[in-house]
Amino acid sequence: MEQPLRKIIEVKGRIWLEAEGIKFLGPGRIQLLELIKEQGSISKAAKIMGMSYRKAWILIDEMNTVSSTPVVLTQKGGQSGGGAHVTQTGEMLIIYFKSLYERYNTFLKQEQSEFETLMAQEK
Amino acid sequence: MEQPLRKIIEVKGRIWLEAEGIKFLGPGRIQLLELIKEQGSISKAAKIMGMSYRKAWILIDEMNTVSSTPVVLTQKGGQSGGGAHVTQTGEMLIIYFKSLYERYNTFLKQEQSEFETLMAQEK
Numbered sequence: 001m002e003q004p005l006r007k008i009i010e011v012k013g014r015i016w017l018e019a020e021g022i023k024f025l026g027p028g029r030i031q032l033l034e035l036i037k038e039q040g041s042i043s044k045a046a047k048i049m050g051m052s053y054r055k056a057w058i059l060i061d062e063m064n065t066v067s068s069t070p071v072v073l074t075q076k077g078g079q080s081g082g083g084a085h086v087t088q089t090g091e092m093l094i095i096y097f098k099s100l101y102e103r104y105n106t107f108l109k110q111e112q113s114e115f116e117t118l119m120a121q122e123k
Numbered sequence: 124m125e126q127p128l129r130k131i132i133e134v135k136g137r138i139w140l141e142a143e144g145i146k147f148l149g150p151g152r153i154q155l156l157e158l159i160k161e162q163g164s165i166s167k168a169a170k171i172m173g174m175s176y177r178k179a180w181i182l183i184d185e186m187n188t189v190s191s192t193p194v195v196l197t198q199k200g201g202q203s204g205g206g207a208h209v210t211q212t213g214e215m216l217i218i219y220f221k222s223l224y225e226r227y228n229t230f231l232k233q234e235q236s237e238f239e240t241l242m243a244q245e246k
Contacts, residue, residue: 004212007142007189011223014137017238019130066130089127096241100134100234107230111223115140118219 004122011111015104017097019066029059030097036060036072037086037094045084067093127245134234138227140220142189152182153220159183159195160209160217168207190216 016026023029028049035045046056064070071090075083086094139149146152151172158168169179187193194213198206209217 004191004215005142005189006191007147009147009189010141012139012141013227016135018133018135019128024130024132066128066132068127068129092127092245096238100238103234104136104230107227111226115219115223122215 003119005119009115009119011108011115013104013108015101022062022066024063024066025093025097027097027101029063030094030101032056032059033063033071033086033090033094036084037091040083040085042072042074042084063090063093126242128242132238132242134231134238136227136231138224145185145189147186147189148216148220150220150224152186153217153224155179155182156186156194156209156213156217159207160214163206163208165195165197165207186213186216 014026017024032045032049032051035048036042039045039048042056042060043053046053049056060072064072067089069089070087071093072084072086075085137149140147155168155172155174158171159165162168162171165179165183166176169176172179183195187195190212192212193210194216195207196210
């Protein structure tokens with residue numbers, strides 16, 4: 001008998017955290033936090049992600065609302081518009097989400113391999 | 124110190140199968156297959172899901188294209204418009220996806236519980 005599926009199948013997924021029905025953290029927000037940490041600036045981080053400053057600020061504001069202490073703090077500055085930095089809570093959330101994402105990808109890879117084994121048996 | 128997050132956080136996710144970049148199976152399609160199996164009719168299954176017959180047919184056609192043998196077969200009928208049934212391949216895919224979905228929900232629940240433990244430690 002031939003293989004039951006004639007195309008290459010991939011097990012795909014998404015994972016994120018919600019705070020009472022509202023998105024709180026996901027891969028995009030984590031990338032934004034990491035870029036703010038690296039660049040020391042919300043506008044530079046937003047630019048790298050091809051995102052408007054306004055959009056980046058909304059995401060940060062949403063995260064700051066959920067967290068008891070802000071995840072990003074800004075300093076008012078001169079002509080350069082001040083800077084931004086990721087707080088200890090923000091750092092903790094980056095570390096947590098990256099480890100969650102790693103476990104998640106391991107889960108997907110394992111399922112992928114099990115699916116392939118199953119399909120080979122169905123031949 | 125207070126709890127770092129002041130809202131209830133949920134670990135959420137989605138999982139599906141893709142065939143070369145095109146969606147192949149997900150919870151909605153599996154529900155459609157199960158309803159066709161139960162109702163013996165695509166139109167009845169579509170109606171229960173609040174989906175147009177056309178939309179249901181497109182989903183089935185996409186699944187049939189990926190599978191070497193169809194997942195749903197239709198018989199032309201008289202005034203009742205014939206019937207439909209889920210093939211052995213379709214049945215196998217229902218069983219597979221439901222078990223994948225169960226493992227996936229177990230993963231999410233475990234992550235939820237680990238996240239809560241982590242947050243309690245951060246107090």
